[in-house]
Amino acid sequence: MNKLSACSSMACGISLQPKMVLASLRVRKQGNGRCTNVPRNVNLEKLQNNYLFPEISKRELQHLEKYPNAKVISLGIGDTTEPIPEQISLSMANYAHALSTADGYRGYGAEQGNQALRKAIAETFYKDVAIKDTEVFVSDGSQCDISRLQLLLGSKVTIAVQDPSFPGYIDSSVIIGQAGNFQDKTGKYQNIEYMQLGPQNNFFPDLTVTPRTDIIFFCSPNNPTGHAATRKQLQHLVEFARDNGSIIIFDSAYAAYISDDSPKSIFEIPGAKEVAIEISSFSKFAGFTGVRLGWTVVPEELLFSGGFPVIHDFNRIVCTCFNGASNIAQAGGLACLSPEGFQAICAVIDYYKENAKILVDTFASLGLEVYGGVSAPYVWVHFPGSKSWNIFAEILEKTHIITVPGSGFGPGGAEYIRISAFGKRKHIIEASWRLEKLFSKGKPLCNCLK
């Protein structure tokens, strides 16, 4: 069941978040009722809004209520749309059937993941950089892994994030108690270091002006900017981390979209094993956004300041706070990494990349500043002097296209819009046509400038 409707002419079942909010407001209005004496977690109070993506869903829902016949095209949440290649879903179906047999039934799996899958991940993605299968932890996805890593690290570490960046890093940091208070003036949390990315620095932070933090979240290819860090840039990053004794959490969820010879793994950089953790996912790689499968690599060489191996503590978290990814999803993962499965997946990725190209060409032809879309399924469009939520609203109102306002990814995204390239080709083409109509009027969008 799709969470969102793409190009649908009727409202359909969508994420329940808005209804949830209404229901809880109703309770509050009725007065105190009977409260417990349990104090609310102050960290959760610090969160400014709903998580970004349910908020986007909510806006889509509201828009559909307003225009029930609108053919909404969702280029907002990066949700995959193309069916999973048959051999992969067949593997999962077979595995499911086998669970009904005496020989094929499996109970609890290893929390760290099925051994064959861990091996396949190590061999497929890390063969040349000597990451062992025992350093690979299979999970139910990066969003969950990020939070488990935060549980591992605790509330007393400091973090740096790219600005803009995937909101899961900041929000999980706030939740765990690292972030300090939100400052309305700057749009930033007090204790978080925001490493600005922009065209002026080629979407790679100026590390010479970046103070030391314990942890550095780094996503490449980047969500939302689409920039894939070069080997040289990542060497600087690893050097920076080594000099500062910091740990990089490298998010390589979009590595399969890389078009040039930019590194696909942080571990391609010498010395990285002593300063980095890598997280990744089958979501955008194999269309597993609903199936739920990902992995985290923690090298044995990565040590806390007292010399204690990080992998030991991560393993403890995985054994205590988690119980393994679904065995059926893992069967699917193994099929993804077979030669035929991998090939089939690459074809789907190429499909999305072609979508991205169409969107990039569209914006470029309109004379807009467009970034990304080459090594990532996201197109990052700059509307200088604008407020991104206003642009978002204008685009939605006038073309019925959902995008994501850049400020949802941090203050560094304030003047940008992220357009995701997942979608059926015909919708991408239709969306491009609508955007061309909107933007080629020659005048700037009204109400969008400050």
Add this chain to the structure above:
Amino acid sequence: MSLMNNLSTSMISSSSSTFFAPTSFNSRTQSVSVPLKSINIVKCVATPQEQQNAYKTKVSRNANIAKLQAGYLFPEVARRRAAHLLKYPNAQVISLGIGDTTEPIPDVITSAMAKRSHALSTLEGYSGYGAEQGEKALRAALASTFYRNLGIEDDDIFVSDGAKCDISRLQVVFGSNVTMAVQDPSYPAYVDSSVIMGQTGQFQKDVEKYGNIEYMRCTPENGFFPDLSKVARTDIIFFCSPNNPTGAAATREQLTRLVKFAKDNGSIIVYDSAYAMYMSDDNPRSIFEIPGAKEVAIETASFSKYAGFTGVRLGWTVIPKQLLFSDGFPVAKDFNRIVCTCFNGASNIAQAGGLACLSSEGLEAMQEVIGFYKENTKIIVETFNSLGFKVYGGKNAPYVWVHFPGRSSWDVFSEILEKTHIVTTPGSGFGPGGEGFIRVSAFGHRENVLEACRRFKQLYN
């Protein structure tokens, strides 16, 4: 096809192979098994040696994790089992330790999961991200199956990848500044997640308890229900019924007292109902059967022990709208935020299976499997009774709690393992209140359970 074989051979279930290949490891042990060079095996047991000359980052280790005394209980049991198999490669080990289901999942359920898998390859059937709270139809089915007439609505239910994960997510909601109470003995994830979250003080070796946790002793003397008049107020109270490990099922009267206790103290009960369907007696299966519970309780539950979904991963948590923090803020709202930010929904295929579980055919099939395990439990209870042991539990839960007065439970565990090649779980792994007890789990193929009972009789006669 070879892929599936790959997967199968590396995840050999302990139960299916006890009488056969000697090198049959429970998949759990694979993570900690030979070759011993694997650094993970050391990690589950004790603090590894600090590596003096290697490059070290300047990031301090999380002091909370440093408080944990050893590996999580069940990997430790698995480690011991693996070590035992190394010592006796031809032993026919029977696992009555980790509560791992062994019987195949009924067809009606797996067919639904296979169907959903196939559908993911079609245009009409493909779905991407699902609602983080779970698929609507499943939430509705859970509400009507388990909470009909209890005033619990569909959107009070949050589908998850299992109770263990939900416990940690609840801890993340609560944060480090709350106090908690647990039954003693209890499922170790409550205490361990509390330590990780920073709610506790240091482990006190003399009493085997973490500072700042209220341990509510449950013993044969108090009918395995804590004397609430002696329990200090805490913000959160973890309560599992039917109980893991003791098998005790709280009565309506007891739960009414518990709810009153929570109400009087302004506490929140986290009620673990993972074994509710094993209830034989006429005890409440949901805390929400108790009037007033919606204002003081959260309930967590799982498909693991009902549908054999231990590997498939599916559970749920119920948070009533009426449950409020001290400032009036609804707990469900914060839980929803955590679910949206720290989680991304249970696997859609697992959820399709869950929906099939709750069809009338599915429910009937689950009852049959549960009945099978309950019969196992009966056999084990009778065995220990006949040997003159004081035996508890086993009536309303798939666990038998056997008393070995005056003995160290790890010693009894080792003796049983050494002399009968049967894996159990030492009671002290569940808290100091478990010392002197052994938990025998009733999951297993019937012939293994019968064989195990023969061996127990041999050892203890």
